[in-house]
Amino acid sequence: MSARSSDDGLARLWANLRAAPRRLRETMFRSGPPVSDRARSSFIFGNVFLHLHPARVHRWSLRWATTWGLGMIALSAFLVTLVTGVLLMFYYKPYPDVAYESIKNIHFVVPTGRFMRNIHRWAAHVMVIAVLAHMARVFFTAAYRRPREFNWLIGMGLLVTTLGLSFSGYLLPWDQLAYWAITIGANIAQSPREITDALGITASFDPGGLQKLLLLGSDEVGEEALIRFYLFHVMLLPLILVALLAVHFWRIRKDGGLARPADAEARLGPPHPATYPVFTEAPQKTYHLAAVVRGRTPAVGNGPEGTVPAMPHLLYGELALFMLTVGICLVLSVLFDAPLKELANPAVPENPAKAPWYFLGLQELVSFSAFMGGIGIPTMVLIGLGLIPYLDREEAGTGEWFGGPGGGALVGRAAVFGLTTAVALEALAIHFGWLRQWWPEVPQLLITAFNPGTVLTAIYAAYSLWLVRRHNSTRAGALGLFTCFLAGFVVLTVIGTYFRGPNWEFYWSPTHWPGH
Amino acid sequence: MSTAHPSLPRRSRLDPEPVARRDFLGLAALWSAAAALGFAALGALRLPKAAVLPSPSKKFRVHLPESLAPGEAYVPPGRSVALFKGADGVFAISTVCTHLGCIVKPTPHGFDCPCHGSRFAPDGSVVRGPAPAPLPWLAVTSAGGGSVIVDEGASVPPGTKVAV
Structure with missing residues (x-):
């Protein structure tokens, strides 16, 4: 009797062990494979990393001509700089002259170091271009209008932070290019003196001098400046950027997705027959989510018009853009090296x-x-x-x-x-x-x-x-x-x-x- | 006033609705917390502004070469100063451009800035370009034996020359 029951126990243990991988998968992704409208929705909102996406997205938002994917390209480039930047931090030492040596090490000695540095640099350029182009897109499609006014301001903050990240990264190699670019930048921060000097009030009121002092920690570009720029580049500005990104993305949802013309449906025409059904489970009652979601209430029996499930339509588009961005950065990095000039020389400017x-x-x-x-x-x-x-x-x-x-x-x-x-x-x-x-x-x-x-x-x-x-x-x-x-x-x-x-x-x- | 509900007491600008005690305490707590955090942040912002600058001393001693011709600039190695020797004494002009801090280059007709094209006359005054102010003349004192002490941190009126 007792022998048989212990046999049972072992058999159960064995069965549970065999089922463990399946159960691990089921507990991680509770909704199962995304095959029905319901499962496709919970695939999105049941996942902490995906749930900033809407479960369904309007066909207008998915047209290439609506966005050209510029925001997603900017985000992808940021993710690339994040990964390569962390890798570069394994070897980089933020101290004058030593910094230059460590960049030279990364470039010539560290396995894949040159490649990672190139990718970091090119992804930074791609990010600046994509952010500027994204801003132009939002402006030219008048997508900043009510209710998206505040998100336009957040976007401006993101632009300034992106430029700040690029600029602070510029000093880190401590070569001639870096040293003189930052000297000029720091003196631009000091340039309100152009006014205060002309008025003769610099001795009592000197915002320019204060700005330069806060930026450099000294009156010239030296070790204090380098450690500050390093702090800005790897900690302060990335944190600000991520915080602003979170608000930016969250507000896209809260402001009702991407802007579209009132007659978007008519302009799009009927969906292509091969598209995944635009809406399959036509509900027979009215949704009323007015307290939660802006916009009109979907009509009875019609479903949310013109929308398709974000999984797969939106997510695969985003994946394609991410891979495109990575591909562009890789190709550029193979073809063109990031520059490294002579060691910084405070006595002789680049000319x-x-x-x-x-x-x-x-x-x-x-x-x-x-x-x-x-x-x-x-x-x-x-x-x-x-x-x-x-x-x-x-x-x-x-x-x-x-x-x-x-x-x-x-x-x-x-x-x-x-x-x-x-x-x-x-x-x-x-x-x-x-x-x-x-x-x-x-x-x-x-x-x-x-x-x-x-x-x-x-x-x-x-x-x-x-x-x-x-x-x-x-x-x-x-x-x-x-x-x-x-x-x-x-x-x-x-x-x-x-x-x-x-x-x-x-x-x-x-x-x-x-x-x- | 005629539309006011009869049971409500009449209020005017001089006799406003009193703030409920709980509302008052809540608002007071909120604004005190905001003020405390604001001042704390302001205090913390003093940290990044160094009280003592880490830069090295701005004074240095230099021996002028005997062969230095009048009007010819001598730039001590590693310093941003041009020294000149005339019949009536020695003077020093800063070579840090007053525009954006590049190091100007002494030329036979004055100084050229490599960064944004400012040009200065031999006495440091601006001839062209974006520089907002002339190059400052620096304090020079004789240290005897043909050497001088230059203070990059102290400027003197243009034309000040020191006999060596």
Whole structure:
């Protein structure tokens, strides 16, 4: 009797052991394989990593032309930098000269080190481009409008944090490029002195000096600056970025998904017959989730119109974009090495000393006035961008590319206007010089207030106000202004990148640079 | 006033609805906590601003080469200072650009900045470019025996020369 029951016990143990892998899987994924609408939904909301997704997503949001996947590409690039960045931290030592040695080690000695460093660098570039392009997409499709105003502001925070991450990473190799780019950056932080010096109040009121001191921990770029930039780059800014990302994604859901035109359904036409059924289990009663979810109540017997399950449609799209981003970074990393110049030398600047490419437009502006180019105009642009969703309270064109009065034709004209104005002003300044060449005694405050950068900003603002009047629409003005600033950014960046040589002189080609 | 409910006491701007005791205590707790945390954060923000800068001494002694011609710049190794010797004495001009901190290069006609194209006259005044201020003249004292002590942290009015 007792022998048989102990046999049973052993048999049960054996059976349970054999079932353990299956049960582990079942307890991890309780809803089973995603084959029915219900299981597809719980696949999403039963998973802590996926549950920021909606269970069902509108067909309009899945069109490539709606987003071009730019936000997802930016996120993918961030994830790539996160992984490769942690790997680089195994060897990197944030101390002057030792830092340079450790980067050289990573580049030439550490197995896969060069590859990881290249991927980190290229993913950072991809992230900056994707964030800028994503912002342009949201602007041009008027997706910042009610109820998404605040998420546009969060997105601006993400843009600034992304640029901060790039900039702080720039110092870490401690080579000539890094040292002089950060010296210039720190002195831009100090540039409010341009105003306070001119007014003679620097001794009592010196916000510029304070900013530089907080950034560098010293009055020059040294070990204090390096450890601070390291802290910003690997801890502070990534934490801020992740926090902002969480809010950004959460609000996409809470604001009702992606913006789409009111007649999205009609524009899309009937779904392709091969698509997974748009809605299978047609309910016979009204949902009422008004307290939880914004938007209209789905009609009886019709289901949530035009939506398809996020699993597989959205998730596989995201996976494709992630793999595309990884692929782009890998290919670029195989083809192009991240640069590493000579060890930083505080006595001899690089000539020309150039910041990363996305700051070269700003560098072009600071070559007219440090304060206006480095702080004044960027602040004005950020305030202007932040105000857009609160000033444009119109409805026409939401969710459409170049939607709103004027449309694509207006954007085209504004692009031509923005490009020609920027090129003409640059040509003027390059050919004839500016105030100081004409009148050497001119007061600095006049140059600060009146230089090619501020003139360009004023012309763009005036053009935009004229558009508001002409089309009787704030959106038209915003379209013009955003396009102009984009055009100006491109012109200044191209000039800063390709046409500026030693002593920041204008050269048609780097082959004309004098030897030095 | 005529639409007010008859059972409610009449209130005016001078005689407002009193705040309930619990509401008052709750609000007081909230604002005290906010103020305490705010001041704590402000206090913590003092930490990143160093009270004593870690940079090395800005004074250094240098022996001018005998062969230095008038108007010719001598840049001591590793220093951002150009020293000149004239008939009426020695003077030092900082080579840190007043625009964005690059190191300017002495040339026969003054100083050139490699970063954003500022140009300075031999006396340090701005000739062209974005620099908002002239290059400062630095305090020089004679240390005897043909050597001088330069203080990079102290500027003097342009034109100040020291006999060696």
